[in-house]
Amino acid sequence: MVDLAQYLPILIFLGIALLLSSAFVFLPMLVGRLTGAHKPDPAKLSEYECGFPAFEEPRSQFDVRFYLVAILFIIFDLEAAFLFPWAVSLEQIGWAGWATMMVFIGELVLGLVYAWKKGALDWE
Structure with missing residues (x-):
C-alpha cells in the first residue's frame, strides 16, 4: 500500500506554483x-514602434525559411550544449566517449551538408 502522505510536499508545491502563476x-x-x-x-x-502604419496585416504568414533557420539554429545550439560537458569530462570517458562524440558530430555535419545542398541556408 502506498503511503499518500509522501505526496503531500509535491501537492503543496503544485498548489503554490498554481497560485503564483495565476x-x-x-x-x-x-x-x-x-x-x-x-x-x-x-x-x-x-x-x-516605428512611427508609421504597418504595410501589411500583422497576422500575415512568415516565409518557411524563417522556420528552417530557427530549426537549424536550435540543432547547432544543442550541439554546442553537448560539446562543453563532453570536453570537460573527456578524460573520464576515454576513447569510447571520444568516438561517440565523433559519430554525433559526423551526423550533424551530414545534416549541415544536406541542408546546404537543399538550399536551406540560401537567402534570396
Whole structure:
C-alpha cells in the first residue's frame, strides 16, 4: 500500500506554483482594470514602434525559411550544449566517449551538408 502522505510536499508545491502563476497572470489584468489603463483611445492605439502604419496585416504568414533557420539554429545550439560537458569530462570517458562524440558530430555535419545542398541556408 502506498503511503499518500509522501505526496503531500509535491501537492503543496503544485498548489503554490498554481497560485503564483495565476497571480502573475490575473493580478496585472485586475490592476489595469482598477486603474483605468484598459480604456483605449486613439493615442494608445497609434503606432509606437516605428512611427508609421504597418504595410501589411500583422497576422500575415512568415516565409518557411524563417522556420528552417530557427530549426537549424536550435540543432547547432544543442550541439554546442553537448560539446562543453563532453570536453570537460573527456578524460573520464576515454576513447569510447571520444568516438561517440565523433559519430554525433559526423551526423550533424551530414545534416549541415544536406541542408546546404537543399538550399536551406540560401537567402534570396
